[in-house]
Amino acid sequence: MSELAPDAQRLAxxxxxxGMSDRKAFAELYALTRSKLFAVSLRIVRERHLAEEVLQxxxxxxWNHARDYASAKSAPMTWMTAIVRNRSLDIxxxxxxxxxxxxxxxxxxxxxxxxxxxxxFEMKRDAHSVHRCMDELEADQRQSIALAFFxxxxxxxxxxxxxxxxxxxxxxxxxxxxRLKDCLGQAA
Amino acid sequence: xxxxxxxLREALAASYVLGTxxxxxxxxxxxLLTADQSLxxxxxxxxxxxxxxxxxxxPIDPPARVWRAIEARIAxxxxxxxxMPEAGSSFWDSLAFWRNWGLAATGLAAxxxxxxxxxxxQPPAESAMVAVLSTPENVPRMxxxxxxxxxxxxVVQAWASLPENDLELWVVPKExxxxxxxxxxxxxxxxxxxxxxxxxxxxxxxxxxSKEPKGGSPSGAPTGPILCSGSIAKMPVKT
Numbered sequence: 001m002s003e004l005a006p007d008a009q010r011l012a013x014x015x016x017x018x019g020m021s022d023r024k025a026f027a028e029l030y031a032l033t034r035s036k037l038f039a040v041s042l043r044i045v046r047e048r049h050l051a052e053e054v055l056q057x058x059x060x061x062x063w064n065h066a067r068d069y070a071s072a073k074s075a076p077m078t079w080m081t082a083i084v085r086n087r088s089l090d091i092x093x094x095x096x097x098x099x100x101x102x103x104x105x106x107x108x109x110x111x112x113x114x115x116x117x118x119x120x121f122e123m124k125r126d127a128h129s130v131h132r133c134m135d136e137l138e139a140d141q142r143q144s145i146a147l148a149f150f151x152x153x154x155x156x157x158x159x160x161x162x163x164x165x166x167x168x169x170x171x172x173x174x175x176x177x178x179r180l181k182d183c184l185g186q187a188a
Numbered sequence: 189x190x191x192x193x194x195x196l197r198e199a200l201a202a203s204y205v206l207g208t209x210x211x212x213x214x215x216x217x218x219x220l221l222t223a224d225q226s227l228x229x230x231x232x233x234x235x236x237x238x239x240x241x242x243x244x245x246x247p248i249d250p251p252a253r254v255w256r257a258i259e260a261r262i263a264x265x266x267x268x269x270x271x272m273p274e275a276g277s278s279f280w281d282s283l284a285f286w287r288n289w290g291l292a293a294t295g296l297a298a299x300x301x302x303x304x305x306x307x308x309x310q311p312p313a314e315s316a317m318v319a320v321l322s323t324p325e326n327v328p329r330m331x332x333x334x335x336x337x338x339x340x341x342x343v344v345q346a347w348a349s350l351p352e353n354d355l356e357l358w359v360v361p362k363e364x365x366x367x368x369x370x371x372x373x374x375x376x377x378x379x380x381x382x383x384x385x386x387x388x389x390x391x392x393x394x395x396x397x398s399k400e401p402k403g404g405s406p407s408g409a410p411t412g413p414i415l416c417s418g419s420i421a422k423m424p425v426k427t
Contacts, residue, residue, distance in 0.1 A: 023262065030255060035247035042248060044207070052254050059258045064265070073232060078239040082205075085242075089207050089214070130240045145206065149241055154210045177202045184237045 011076035012069075019067030026063055033077065037084045044088040044152030054091055058084045092152050133183035141176030144169055197230055205234040253345075260328045260344040263320050319395045320344075321416040329416045332357070332395045339369065339380040347374040347415070356400045358410060359392040360417075366396065371404045394419045 011032065017025035034055065041058075042051040061083055069079055134142055140162070147153045147161065155173070159166040203209040204217050221228055317334035331342040341357060355374050358366040367388050372378040382388060398405070399412035 023259075026262070027255075030258065034254070035249045036242075036245065038250040038254075039245045039248040040242050043245060052250060055250055055254050056257045056261070060261045060265075063258075063262050074236055074239075077243075078235055081239050081242050082235045085207065085239075089210070130237060131244075134241070146241075148206050148208050149238060150245065152207050155208055158208075173203070173206070173208060174199065177199075177206065180237065181198075181202070 008075050008077065011080075015062075015066050015069045015076050015079075018063060019069065026066075029062075030059060033080060036077075037080060040081060041084050041088045043150050044085065045091050050091055051088075054084060054087045058087050061087070089152055129184060130180070133180050136183060137176050137179055138172075140164075141172045141179070144172040145176045145180070148173065197227060201227065201230040202234050205231060205238050256342070256344050259342070260320060260331060263318055263331055264328060317389070317392075317420050317422055319418040319420045321395055321397055321418040323416045330397060332418075332420075334389065337381065337385065339385070341372045341378040341380060343373070343375065343377055346376070350374050350399070352402065353399050353412070354402055354404055355397050355415070356404045356410070358396045358398060359389055360394045360396055361391045362393045363391070366410060368405065368408060371400075372397070392420055 011029065014025045014029040014032070018029055037058065038051055038055050041054040042048065045051050045054060058080070062080060069076065074082070134145070137145070144158050144162065147158055153161060155166060155170055158173075159169045162169060164172075200209060200217055204214065209217055221231060317332075319332045320328050321330040321332065322328045328344050329347070330344055331340075333340045333342070339357075347355070354371045357369040357372050357380060359369055360366045369380050369382065369388065372380065394417055396410070396417035397415050398410040399415055400410070401412075405411050
Protein backbone atom coordinates (compact mmCIF):
# COMPACT_ATOMS: atom_id res chain seq x y z
CA MET A 1 0.00 0.00 0.00
CA SER A 2 2.51 2.57 1.11
CA GLU A 3 5.07 1.70 -1.55
CA LEU A 4 2.46 2.62 -4.15
CA ALA A 5 1.96 6.04 -2.66
CA PRO A 6 3.70 8.92 -4.38
CA ASP A 7 6.63 10.13 -2.39
CA ALA A 8 7.00 13.73 -1.38
CA GLN A 9 10.21 14.19 -3.30
CA ARG A 10 8.50 13.27 -6.55
CA LEU A 11 5.53 15.52 -5.83
CA ALA A 12 7.82 18.45 -5.05
CA UNK A 13 9.63 17.89 -8.34
CA UNK A 14 6.36 17.77 -10.28
CA UNK A 15 5.15 20.93 -8.59
CA UNK A 16 8.37 22.71 -9.49
CA UNK A 17 8.03 21.65 -13.13
CA UNK A 18 4.37 22.66 -13.16
CA GLY A 19 5.55 26.06 -11.96
CA MET A 20 7.48 26.28 -15.22
CA SER A 21 4.30 25.53 -17.21
CA ASP A 22 5.16 21.85 -17.81
CA ARG A 23 1.74 20.38 -18.48
CA LYS A 24 2.96 16.81 -18.57
CA ALA A 25 4.37 17.13 -15.08
CA PHE A 26 1.12 18.70 -13.98
CA ALA A 27 -0.88 15.82 -15.45
CA GLU A 28 1.23 13.38 -13.46
CA LEU A 29 0.83 15.45 -10.32
CA TYR A 30 -2.94 15.29 -10.77
CA ALA A 31 -2.89 11.56 -11.45
CA LEU A 32 -0.92 10.91 -8.28
CA THR A 33 -3.00 13.03 -5.94
CA ARG A 34 -6.53 13.30 -7.36
CA SER A 35 -8.18 10.43 -5.52
CA LYS A 36 -6.85 11.45 -2.13
CA LEU A 37 -7.75 15.08 -2.60
CA PHE A 38 -11.15 14.24 -4.06
CA ALA A 39 -11.91 12.13 -1.00
CA VAL A 40 -10.80 14.91 1.34
CA SER A 41 -13.15 17.34 -0.37
CA LEU A 42 -16.06 14.92 -0.70
CA ARG A 43 -16.06 14.39 3.05
CA ILE A 44 -16.53 18.09 3.58
CA VAL A 45 -18.88 19.08 0.77
CA ARG A 46 -20.82 15.77 0.77
CA GLU A 47 -21.95 16.00 -2.84
CA ARG A 48 -19.95 14.63 -5.73
CA HIS A 49 -20.62 17.49 -8.11
CA LEU A 50 -19.46 19.98 -5.50
CA ALA A 51 -16.32 17.96 -4.80
CA GLU A 52 -15.65 17.87 -8.54
CA GLU A 53 -15.96 21.64 -8.65
CA VAL A 54 -13.60 21.97 -5.70
CA LEU A 55 -11.03 19.68 -7.29
CA GLN A 56 -11.24 21.60 -10.55
CA UNK A 57 -10.86 25.01 -8.92
CA UNK A 58 -8.10 23.75 -6.64
CA UNK A 59 -5.98 22.32 -9.44
CA UNK A 60 -6.34 25.44 -11.57
CA UNK A 61 -5.20 27.29 -8.47
CA UNK A 62 -2.32 24.85 -7.92
CA TRP A 63 -1.27 25.31 -11.55
CA ASN A 64 -1.36 29.08 -11.25
CA HIS A 65 0.55 29.12 -7.99
CA ALA A 66 2.86 26.16 -8.44
CA ARG A 67 5.82 28.47 -8.69
CA ASP A 68 5.01 29.86 -5.25
CA TYR A 69 5.26 26.40 -3.76
CA ALA A 70 9.05 26.59 -3.62
CA SER A 71 8.76 29.26 -0.96
CA ALA A 72 6.23 27.35 1.12
CA LYS A 73 7.79 25.44 3.94
CA SER A 74 5.28 22.64 3.91
CA ALA A 75 5.33 19.21 2.32
CA PRO A 76 3.73 19.17 -1.14
CA MET A 77 0.74 17.11 -0.08
CA THR A 78 0.14 19.38 2.91
CA TRP A 79 0.25 22.42 0.64
CA MET A 80 -2.18 20.94 -1.86
CA THR A 81 -4.49 19.51 0.80
CA ALA A 82 -4.74 22.93 2.43
CA ILE A 83 -5.81 24.43 -0.91
CA VAL A 84 -8.47 21.75 -1.38
CA ARG A 85 -9.75 22.01 2.19
CA ASN A 86 -9.99 25.78 2.03
CA ARG A 87 -11.89 25.67 -1.23
CA SER A 88 -14.19 22.98 0.18
CA LEU A 89 -14.94 25.09 3.24
CA ASP A 90 -15.72 28.07 0.99
CA ILE A 91 -18.23 26.01 -0.95
CA UNK A 92 -19.81 24.56 2.15
CA UNK A 93 -20.50 28.03 3.38
CA UNK A 94 -21.82 29.10 0.01
CA UNK A 95 -24.37 26.35 -0.34
CA UNK A 96 -25.65 26.24 3.22
CA UNK A 97 -24.63 22.68 3.86
CA UNK A 98 -27.04 20.63 5.92
CA UNK A 99 -26.30 17.68 8.10
CA UNK A 100 -27.21 14.37 6.65
CA UNK A 101 -26.39 10.77 7.15
CA UNK A 102 -25.32 11.16 10.74
CA UNK A 103 -24.38 7.55 11.29
CA UNK A 104 -22.02 7.74 8.39
CA UNK A 105 -19.67 10.02 10.24
CA UNK A 106 -18.59 7.57 12.85
CA UNK A 107 -18.47 4.68 10.42
CA UNK A 108 -16.15 6.65 8.22
CA UNK A 109 -13.99 7.68 11.11
CA UNK A 110 -13.65 4.07 12.19
CA UNK A 111 -12.81 2.94 8.69
CA UNK A 112 -10.20 5.61 8.35
CA UNK A 113 -8.35 4.33 11.37
CA UNK A 114 -7.65 1.12 9.51
CA UNK A 115 -6.19 2.75 6.42
CA UNK A 116 -2.44 2.80 6.21
CA UNK A 117 -0.71 6.13 6.45
CA UNK A 118 0.17 7.66 3.17
CA UNK A 119 3.76 8.39 2.30
CA UNK A 120 2.58 11.25 0.17
CA PHE A 121 2.14 13.20 3.33
CA GLU A 122 5.86 12.82 3.66
CA MET A 123 5.90 13.34 7.32
CA LYS A 124 5.42 9.83 8.40
CA ARG A 125 6.91 10.82 11.68
CA ASP A 126 4.58 13.81 11.97
CA ALA A 127 1.60 11.84 10.77
CA HIS A 128 2.28 9.35 13.48
CA SER A 129 2.59 12.05 16.02
CA VAL A 130 -0.62 13.86 15.10
CA HIS A 131 -2.44 10.56 15.37
CA ARG A 132 -0.66 9.68 18.57
CA CYS A 133 -1.49 13.10 19.95
CA MET A 134 -5.13 12.70 18.89
CA ASP A 135 -5.19 9.48 20.87
CA GLU A 136 -4.14 11.36 23.95
CA LEU A 137 -7.12 13.69 23.81
CA GLU A 138 -10.28 13.14 25.79
CA ALA A 139 -12.93 11.35 23.75
CA ASP A 140 -15.15 14.44 23.32
CA GLN A 141 -12.24 16.57 22.27
CA ARG A 142 -11.05 13.97 19.80
CA GLN A 143 -14.49 13.46 18.32
CA SER A 144 -15.25 17.13 17.88
CA ILE A 145 -11.87 17.85 16.28
CA ALA A 146 -12.18 14.86 13.94
CA LEU A 147 -15.71 15.84 12.89
CA ALA A 148 -14.63 19.40 12.22
CA PHE A 149 -11.50 18.40 10.32
CA PHE A 150 -12.83 15.53 8.23
CA UNK A 151 -16.41 16.62 7.69
CA UNK A 152 -16.14 20.37 7.86
CA UNK A 153 -18.70 20.74 10.63
CA UNK A 154 -19.07 24.22 12.10
CA UNK A 155 -19.41 24.81 15.84
CA UNK A 156 -23.19 24.84 15.66
CA UNK A 157 -23.32 21.75 13.46
CA UNK A 158 -21.03 20.02 15.95
CA UNK A 159 -23.31 21.01 18.81
CA UNK A 160 -26.31 19.62 16.98
CA UNK A 161 -24.53 16.44 16.01
CA UNK A 162 -23.04 15.78 19.46
CA UNK A 163 -26.23 16.93 21.20
CA UNK A 164 -24.30 19.29 23.46
CA UNK A 165 -24.57 23.01 24.15
CA UNK A 166 -22.63 25.23 21.76
CA UNK A 167 -20.37 26.55 24.53
CA UNK A 168 -19.41 23.04 25.59
CA UNK A 169 -18.45 22.08 22.04
CA UNK A 170 -16.37 25.22 21.63
CA UNK A 171 -14.55 24.36 24.83
CA UNK A 172 -13.85 20.81 23.62
CA UNK A 173 -12.35 22.19 20.45
CA UNK A 174 -10.33 24.93 22.13
CA UNK A 175 -8.89 22.64 24.79
CA UNK A 176 -8.33 19.86 22.31
CA UNK A 177 -6.38 22.14 20.00
CA UNK A 178 -4.27 23.44 22.89
CA ARG A 179 -3.39 19.91 23.95
CA LEU A 180 -2.59 18.96 20.37
CA LYS A 181 -0.30 21.95 20.12
CA ASP A 182 1.52 21.01 23.34
CA CYS A 183 1.85 17.41 22.22
CA LEU A 184 2.98 18.24 18.66
CA GLY A 185 5.24 21.02 19.87
CA GLN A 186 7.14 18.45 21.92
CA ALA A 187 7.35 16.08 18.99
CA ALA A 188 8.81 18.73 16.69
CA UNK B 189 -11.63 42.36 17.62
CA UNK B 190 -7.96 42.74 18.40
CA UNK B 191 -5.93 40.46 16.19
CA UNK B 192 -2.62 41.37 17.71
CA UNK B 193 -2.84 39.29 20.86
CA UNK B 194 -0.65 36.19 20.39
CA UNK B 195 -3.12 33.77 21.99
CA LEU B 196 -5.93 35.07 19.84
CA ARG B 197 -3.81 34.85 16.70
CA GLU B 198 -2.93 31.31 17.62
CA ALA B 199 -6.56 30.37 18.31
CA LEU B 200 -7.83 31.96 15.09
CA ALA B 201 -5.14 30.31 12.99
CA ALA B 202 -5.96 26.95 14.56
CA SER B 203 -9.69 27.24 13.93
CA TYR B 204 -9.04 28.51 10.41
CA VAL B 205 -7.01 25.40 9.62
CA LEU B 206 -9.39 23.10 11.46
CA GLY B 207 -12.28 24.64 9.53
CA THR B 208 -14.44 25.85 12.40
CA UNK B 209 -13.72 29.49 11.60
CA UNK B 210 -16.58 30.27 9.26
CA UNK B 211 -18.54 32.92 7.45
CA UNK B 212 -17.57 36.57 7.78
CA UNK B 213 -14.91 35.76 10.39
CA UNK B 214 -13.20 33.39 7.99
CA UNK B 215 -13.25 35.93 5.16
CA UNK B 216 -11.85 38.60 7.47
CA UNK B 217 -9.12 36.26 8.58
CA UNK B 218 -8.17 35.47 4.96
CA UNK B 219 -7.83 39.18 4.26
CA LEU B 220 -5.57 39.56 7.29
CA LEU B 221 -3.47 36.61 6.16
CA THR B 222 -2.52 38.21 2.88
CA ALA B 223 -1.23 41.29 4.68
CA ASP B 224 0.42 39.70 7.70
CA GLN B 225 3.38 37.45 7.06
CA SER B 226 3.80 36.39 10.67
CA LEU B 227 0.17 35.30 10.79
CA UNK B 228 0.79 33.17 7.69
CA UNK B 229 3.62 31.52 9.56
CA UNK B 230 1.26 30.59 12.40
CA UNK B 231 -1.22 29.17 9.87
CA UNK B 232 1.52 27.14 8.18
CA UNK B 233 2.49 25.70 11.54
CA UNK B 234 -1.09 24.57 12.15
CA UNK B 235 -1.37 23.15 8.66
CA UNK B 236 1.78 21.23 9.40
CA UNK B 237 0.23 19.97 12.63
CA UNK B 238 -3.25 19.04 11.43
CA UNK B 239 -3.16 18.31 7.71
CA UNK B 240 -1.39 14.93 8.09
CA UNK B 241 -4.67 13.74 9.61
CA UNK B 242 -5.95 13.67 6.02
CA UNK B 243 -3.49 10.87 5.23
CA UNK B 244 -6.04 8.47 6.64
CA UNK B 245 -8.87 9.43 4.35
CA UNK B 246 -9.66 6.58 1.96
CA PRO B 247 -8.98 7.66 -1.63
CA ILE B 248 -11.93 7.99 -4.02
CA ASP B 249 -11.37 8.38 -7.76
CA PRO B 250 -12.90 11.50 -9.32
CA PRO B 251 -14.50 11.13 -12.76
CA ALA B 252 -12.38 11.86 -15.84
CA ARG B 253 -14.38 14.97 -16.71
CA VAL B 254 -12.71 16.85 -13.84
CA TRP B 255 -9.32 16.59 -15.51
CA ARG B 256 -10.81 17.61 -18.86
CA ALA B 257 -12.20 20.75 -17.30
CA ILE B 258 -8.90 21.52 -15.58
CA GLU B 259 -7.00 21.05 -18.82
CA ALA B 260 -9.40 23.30 -20.68
CA ARG B 261 -9.10 26.07 -18.11
CA ILE B 262 -5.32 25.84 -18.07
CA ALA B 263 -5.05 25.78 -21.85
CA UNK B 264 -7.29 28.82 -22.03
CA UNK B 265 -4.95 30.62 -19.66
CA UNK B 266 -1.99 29.71 -21.84
CA UNK B 267 -3.78 30.76 -25.01
CA UNK B 268 -4.61 34.09 -23.43
CA UNK B 269 -1.01 34.57 -22.39
CA UNK B 270 0.41 33.45 -25.73
CA UNK B 271 -1.90 35.59 -27.81
CA MET B 272 -1.47 38.84 -25.95
CA PRO B 273 -1.97 41.50 -28.59
CA GLU B 274 1.26 42.74 -30.04
CA ALA B 275 1.78 45.78 -32.22
CA GLY B 276 -0.22 45.35 -35.42
CA SER B 277 -1.77 42.12 -34.23
CA SER B 278 -4.43 40.72 -36.47
CA PHE B 279 -8.05 40.12 -35.73
CA TRP B 280 -7.20 36.43 -35.82
CA ASP B 281 -5.76 36.86 -32.38
CA SER B 282 -9.14 37.83 -31.12
CA LEU B 283 -10.93 34.86 -29.64
CA ALA B 284 -14.03 37.01 -29.58
CA PHE B 285 -13.99 37.16 -33.32
CA TRP B 286 -13.83 33.43 -33.54
CA ARG B 287 -16.58 32.93 -31.08
CA ASN B 288 -18.89 35.14 -33.08
CA TRP B 289 -17.71 33.97 -36.39
CA GLY B 290 -19.35 30.59 -36.23
CA LEU B 291 -22.79 32.09 -36.31
CA ALA B 292 -22.09 34.79 -38.84
CA ALA B 293 -24.64 34.40 -41.61
CA THR B 294 -22.27 35.91 -44.12
CA GLY B 295 -20.13 32.91 -43.43
CA LEU B 296 -16.72 31.86 -44.37
CA ALA B 297 -16.27 33.66 -47.67
CA ALA B 298 -16.74 37.08 -46.15
CA UNK B 299 -14.47 36.23 -43.28
CA UNK B 300 -11.76 35.10 -45.61
CA UNK B 301 -12.00 38.24 -47.67
CA UNK B 302 -11.22 40.22 -44.56
CA UNK B 303 -8.49 37.76 -43.77
CA UNK B 304 -6.62 38.53 -46.92
CA UNK B 305 -5.75 42.01 -45.68
CA UNK B 306 -3.78 40.52 -42.82
CA UNK B 307 -0.10 40.17 -43.34
CA UNK B 308 1.91 38.89 -40.47
CA UNK B 309 5.38 37.41 -40.24
CA GLN B 310 5.44 33.66 -39.74
CA PRO B 311 6.40 32.51 -36.28
CA PRO B 312 9.41 30.24 -36.04
CA ALA B 313 8.65 26.67 -37.07
CA GLU B 314 9.83 25.25 -33.74
CA SER B 315 6.73 25.84 -31.69
CA ALA B 316 4.04 23.86 -29.98
CA MET B 317 0.48 24.58 -30.96
CA VAL B 318 -2.59 24.54 -28.84
CA ALA B 319 -6.08 25.84 -29.40
CA VAL B 320 -9.16 25.80 -27.25
CA LEU B 321 -12.25 25.57 -29.38
CA SER B 322 -15.23 27.36 -27.91
CA THR B 323 -18.81 27.69 -28.97
CA PRO B 324 -20.24 31.09 -29.92
CA GLU B 325 -21.52 31.17 -26.34
CA ASN B 326 -17.90 30.98 -25.18
CA VAL B 327 -18.14 27.46 -23.78
CA PRO B 328 -14.92 25.49 -24.34
CA ARG B 329 -15.77 22.18 -26.01
CA MET B 330 -12.61 20.81 -27.59
CA UNK B 331 -8.87 21.22 -27.38
CA UNK B 332 -6.49 20.70 -30.29
CA UNK B 333 -2.86 20.07 -29.53
CA UNK B 334 -0.04 19.50 -31.94
CA UNK B 335 2.26 16.64 -31.14
CA UNK B 336 5.03 15.41 -33.36
CA UNK B 337 3.42 14.12 -36.54
CA UNK B 338 -0.16 14.34 -35.30
CA UNK B 339 -2.88 16.39 -33.72
CA UNK B 340 -4.69 15.37 -30.60
CA UNK B 341 -8.28 16.50 -30.50
CA UNK B 342 -9.63 16.28 -27.00
CA VAL B 343 -13.25 16.51 -26.05
CA VAL B 344 -13.82 18.81 -23.12
CA GLN B 345 -17.54 18.24 -23.13
CA ALA B 346 -19.01 15.61 -25.44
CA TRP B 347 -21.56 16.70 -28.02
CA ALA B 348 -24.99 15.18 -28.18
CA SER B 349 -25.03 12.10 -30.37
CA LEU B 350 -25.01 12.96 -34.08
CA PRO B 351 -26.36 9.86 -35.85
CA GLU B 352 -26.74 11.63 -39.20
CA ASN B 353 -23.59 13.72 -39.07
CA ASP B 354 -19.88 13.81 -38.51
CA LEU B 355 -17.68 16.49 -37.03
CA GLU B 356 -14.96 17.76 -39.32
CA LEU B 357 -11.83 19.54 -38.17
CA TRP B 358 -10.52 22.46 -40.21
CA VAL B 359 -7.41 24.53 -40.06
CA VAL B 360 -8.06 28.06 -41.16
CA PRO B 361 -4.96 29.68 -42.62
CA LYS B 362 -4.22 33.37 -42.39
CA GLU B 363 -5.02 33.58 -46.05
CA UNK B 364 -6.99 31.26 -48.24
CA UNK B 365 -9.64 28.66 -47.73
CA UNK B 366 -9.91 26.36 -44.70
CA UNK B 367 -8.29 22.98 -45.16
CA UNK B 368 -9.89 19.81 -43.95
CA UNK B 369 -7.94 17.77 -41.45
CA UNK B 370 -10.49 14.99 -41.32
CA UNK B 371 -13.43 13.76 -39.36
CA UNK B 372 -13.18 13.59 -35.56
CA UNK B 373 -15.28 11.96 -32.88
CA UNK B 374 -18.03 13.95 -31.17
CA UNK B 375 -17.73 11.96 -27.97
CA UNK B 376 -14.13 10.95 -27.36
CA UNK B 377 -10.58 12.05 -28.05
CA UNK B 378 -9.29 11.65 -31.59
CA UNK B 379 -5.89 11.68 -33.21
CA UNK B 380 -5.40 13.22 -36.60
CA UNK B 381 -2.45 11.88 -38.59
CA UNK B 382 -1.69 13.23 -42.01
CA UNK B 383 1.52 12.77 -43.97
CA UNK B 384 1.67 16.44 -44.89
CA UNK B 385 0.43 17.73 -41.55
CA UNK B 386 3.19 20.29 -41.08
CA UNK B 387 2.45 21.78 -44.49
CA UNK B 388 -1.26 21.88 -43.82
CA UNK B 389 -0.69 23.71 -40.56
CA UNK B 390 2.15 25.96 -41.67
CA UNK B 391 0.18 29.20 -41.79
CA UNK B 392 -2.75 28.05 -39.68
CA UNK B 393 -4.37 30.78 -37.63
CA UNK B 394 -7.27 28.89 -36.12
CA UNK B 395 -9.01 25.56 -35.85
CA UNK B 396 -12.70 25.12 -36.35
CA UNK B 397 -15.13 22.23 -36.11
CA SER B 398 -18.08 22.06 -38.48
CA LYS B 399 -21.06 19.74 -38.60
CA GLU B 400 -21.02 17.78 -41.84
CA PRO B 401 -22.84 14.90 -43.47
CA LYS B 402 -21.55 11.39 -42.64
CA GLY B 403 -18.06 10.95 -43.96
CA GLY B 404 -17.28 14.66 -43.99
CA SER B 405 -17.92 17.58 -46.28
CA PRO B 406 -18.62 16.40 -49.83
CA SER B 407 -17.25 19.62 -51.32
CA GLY B 408 -13.97 20.01 -49.50
CA ALA B 409 -15.18 23.20 -47.86
CA PRO B 410 -17.27 23.49 -44.69
CA THR B 411 -20.96 23.09 -45.48
CA GLY B 412 -22.54 22.88 -42.03
CA PRO B 413 -22.50 25.31 -39.11
CA ILE B 414 -19.26 25.95 -37.24
CA LEU B 415 -19.89 24.44 -33.82
CA CYS B 416 -16.75 25.70 -32.16
CA SER B 417 -13.53 27.41 -33.07
CA GLY B 418 -10.43 28.89 -31.54
CA SER B 419 -7.29 30.69 -32.58
CA ILE B 420 -4.02 28.82 -32.43
CA ALA B 421 -1.52 29.77 -29.78
CA LYS B 422 2.07 28.93 -30.55
CA MET B 423 4.38 28.45 -27.65
CA PRO B 424 8.10 27.89 -27.51
CA VAL B 425 8.90 24.20 -27.22
CA LYS B 426 9.91 23.28 -23.72
CA THR B 427 13.33 21.76 -23.37
